[in-house]
Amino acid sequence: MIYDFRRLAVVDVARHYGRRKALSQVAFTCEAGEIVGLLGPNGAGKSTLLNILATLLTASRGRVEYGDRTAAQGGGEVRARIGMLGHDLFLYPELTARENLIFFAQLYGLPDARAAADAALERAGLADRGDDIVSGFSRGMRQRVALERALLHDPRLVLLDEPFTGLDQASTAALVARLQERREAGCILVIATHDLDVADGLLSRAIYLKNGRVVGTDTDSRGLSERYRIAIQ
Amino acid sequence: MGSFFRVAWHVMRKDLTVEVRSKEVLLTTLFFAVSVVLVFSFAIVREGRAPDDVAAGILWVAVSFSGTLAMGRTFERERYNDTLRALLLAPTDRPAIYTGKLLGLLILLALVEMVLVPLVGLLFTAPILAYPGRLAALLALGTLGFAAVGTLFAAMLVRVRSRDTLLPVLLYPVTIPVMIAGVRGTAALFQAVPDEAMAQFWIGLLVFWDAIFVTLALWTFEPVMTE
Amino acid sequence: MTKLNTLFIGLSAGMLAVAPWIINAAPYESTMGLVQKVFYFHFPSAILFLVAASICGVSSGLFLFFKKPKADGWALAAAELGLVFGAVTLVTGPLWARKAWGVWWVWDPRLTSSLLLWMIFSAYLLLRKYGGPGSDKLGAGMALFGMINVPFIYVSVNVWRTLHPQTSVVPTLPTDMGIPLWFCFAAFTMLFVTLLNLRARLEHQRARVEALYLAEDEA
Numbered sequence: 001m002i003y004d005f006r007r008l009a010v011v012d013v014a015r016h017y018g019r020r021k022a023l024s025q026v027a028f029t030c031e032a033g034e035i036v037g038l039l040g041p042n043g044a045g046k047s048t049l050l051n052i053l054a055t056l057l058t059a060s061r062g063r064v065e066y067g068d069r070t071a072a073q074g075g076g077e078v079r080a081r082i083g084m085l086g087h088d089l090f091l092y093p094e095l096t097a098r099e100n101l102i103f104f105a106q107l108y109g110l111p112d113a114r115a116a117a118d119a120a121l122e123r124a125g126l127a128d129r130g131d132d133i134v135s136g137f138s139r140g141m142r143q144r145v146a147l148e149r150a151l152l153h154d155p156r157l158v159l160l161d162e163p164f165t166g167l168d169q170a171s172t173a174a175l176v177a178r179l180q181e182r183r184e185a186g187c188i189l190v191i192a193t194h195d196l197d198v199a200d201g202l203l204s205r206a207i208y209l210k211n212g213r214v215v216g217t218d219t220d221s222r223g224l225s226e227r228y229r230i231a232i233q
Numbered sequence: 234m235g236s237f238f239r240v241a242w243h244v245m246r247k248d249l250t251v252e253v254r255s256k257e258v259l260l261t262t263l264f265f266a267v268s269v270v271l272v273f274s275f276a277i278v279r280e281g282r283a284p285d286d287v288a289a290g291i292l293w294v295a296v297s298f299s300g301t302l303a304m305g306r307t308f309e310r311e312r313y314n315d316t317l318r319a320l321l322l323a324p325t326d327r328p329a330i331y332t333g334k335l336l337g338l339l340i341l342l343a344l345v346e347m348v349l350v351p352l353v354g355l356l357f358t359a360p361i362l363a364y365p366g367r368l369a370a371l372l373a374l375g376t377l378g379f380a381a382v383g384t385l386f387a388a389m390l391v392r393v394r395s396r397d398t399l400l401p402v403l404l405y406p407v408t409i410p411v412m413i414a415g416v417r418g419t420a421a422l423f424q425a426v427p428d429e430a431m432a433q434f435w436i437g438l439l440v441f442w443d444a445i446f447v448t449l450a451l452w453t454f455e456p457v458m459t460e
Numbered sequence: 461m462t463k464l465n466t467l468f469i470g471l472s473a474g475m476l477a478v479a480p481w482i483i484n485a486a487p488y489e490s491t492m493g494l495v496q497k498v499f500y501f502h503f504p505s506a507i508l509f510l511v512a513a514s515i516c517g518v519s520s521g522l523f524l525f526f527k528k529p530k531a532d533g534w535a536l537a538a539a540e541l542g543l544v545f546g547a548v549t550l551v552t553g554p555l556w557a558r559k560a561w562g563v564w565w566v567w568d569p570r571l572t573s574s575l576l577l578w579m580i581f582s583a584y585l586l587l588r589k590y591g592g593p594g595s596d597k598l599g600a601g602m603a604l605f606g607m608i609n610v611p612f613i614y615v616s617v618n619v620w621r622t623l624h625p626q627t628s629v630v631p632t633l634p635t636d637m638g639i640p641l642w643f644c645f646a647a648f649t650m651l652f653v654t655l656l657n658l659r660a661r662l663e664h665q666r667a668r669v670e671a672l673y674l675a676e677d678e679a
Binding site: 051054055056057058076077079080082084086087088089090091092093094095099103104106107108109133 | 236239240243244247250251254255313314315316318319320321322323324325326459460
């Protein structure tokens with residue numbers, strides 16, 4: 001039986017590096033079929049929070065519950081339900097797109113890694129470039145491969161760190177469409193971004209972060225930038 | 234258990250594929266190892282002759298220096314696109330990742346040693362073919378002990394800023410028992426009247442240290458890699 | 461706790477102050493003469509050096525595998541003391557060796573592995589100092605590898621042929637040499653325990669201050 005969850009709860013999470021507080025008292029919950037945006041200036045703690053959600057960092061205080069388990073209780077079973085698109089894309093530049101995808105499919109123990117990689121390439125619109133080395137790709141193409149890599153194992157929780165940086169309009173639109181499709185499929189998506197124009201209309205909820213604290217939440221998906229300015233200042 | 238070795242195998246194969254593409258680590262490590270041997274030659278050769286009994290020491294110094302370089306580079310590669318975090322995110326036992334990285338490194342170092350050993354034999358007239366089995370065992374076991382600790386330390390230092398200097402600082406003192414055993418065992422084979430029993434004793438000691446180092450590294454990898 | 465520390469530190473200070481007279485009063489050893497008296501400091505510091513390594517290793521294990529936050533303070537305190545007592549060992553040893561063996565240093569298993577252990581302590585402390593945030597965990601991993609060198613050191617002298625005197629000479633010492641030895645041993649041990657206590661407490665208090673600082677605006 002594969003472990004699954006429909007609810008992510010962040011309970012009073014704090015994280016510090018030595019004396020530097022990266023996060024304090026962060027609390028929210030999200031349900032399947034939500035796109036939650038973490039909005040805030042640089043150094044607000046967005047990446048730290050994403051890494052905690054990804055189980056790569058432990059919280060100094062508080063906990064994150066994936067359904068009825070924490071990361072420590074769930075271990076690999078929880079990690080198997082999480083997909084992350086990091087800011088640095090998590091791809092090996094010396095390998096081809098297909099090799100990258102096959103490698104990670106194998107790492108996730110997918111039954112047919114080759115088929116999964118082919119399907120992912122198809123979705124990324126790169127079926128004909130699959131055997132090219134990733135370092136030769138444009139930023140937008142790499143981003144598409146990286147996103148499909150993160151979604152390979154059909155994760156419940158999808159974490160994206162600044163996914164819109166360096167993308168042209170067409171790529172951005174494609175990315176937004178793919179994320180919305182994932183939401184329809186019942187994923188929980190958490191996006192850290194400072195690109196308010198794209199986030200506008202996409203998010204089902206916005207969480208404003210400043211200096212590691214939640215300074216406001218917003219359930220109205222339209223007209224974010226105005227309220228963001230007020231919340232952050 | 235099956236999935237442990239499957240993941241280790243995939244990680245190792247991925248590392249080797251990357252290396253076959255770029256050859257960067259292999260070539261730089263190899264060249265560095267040869268440089269070490271040459272620097273030592275200049276330091277000790279007098280009037281065209283090297284003193285007796287130095288071949289084993291030079292061989293192992295070259296192995297440990299170049300090994301450190303290779304460890305640093307393979308993990309620098311995982312740092313470059315943050316892929317180490319992607320590996321840690323995988324739903325497998327984390328020690329499997331460690332094992333895969335270790336195996337990849339061992340194959341790389343074995344290739345380096347295949348050039349290094351004949352070179353040392355040639356330059357210092359060491360009888361490398363007298364006891365090929367014993368010599369291979371010493372090299373394999375010594376490299377394993379050294380690389381087992383090195384892979385763990387290099388992995389945990391990935392997120393530390395001064396990792397390049399800290400890796401040798403931490404690694405050399407801890408792995409000295411392995412180095413001693415390697416050097417003494419090899420020297421016993423290289424000396425004018427080879428002492429097989431002595432070499433056998435050091436091989437046994439290496440097995441002992443390897444068992445300790447590998448076990449401890451597998452235990453500590455998971456807690457050390459969770460920040 | 462504070463009272464006990466004061467008592468211990470006073471006692472060890474007093475004992476170390478009178479130690480020179482007691483050592484002076486002990487008989488001259490027939491072959492080594494005056495230099496043998498270095499042994500009264502060498503032996504206790506060497507034993508405590510190994511004790512420090514064991515404490516550091518065990519605490520690191522507790523910290524790493526059982527997530528006991530306080531164990532980290534003990535590990536750090538033990539490592540710093542290991543560096544100090546190891547330095548005393550490594551300085552007094554050659555003083556004796558110069559007379560006994562005619563050289564300051566020989567590369568025999570026990571000497572080599574003691575130097576090695578001292579290097580491991582230094583490396584550990586370098587990592588703690590320059591490792592940045594998270595260096596407590598990395599240090600704990602490193603200390604575990606350092607600790608397994610301890611039995612190696614202890615056993616090395618008895619298994620390998622070595623110049624270093626066997627550990628079995630200690631119980632066979634004549635009484636008038638044994639008394640000053642155990643007197644110094646007690647003084648050194650009390651000093652060690654007190655310093656360890658104080659240093660670990662400092663570390664625990666620093667951690668508490670940190671926690672309070674971090675919790676300051678959370679309430």
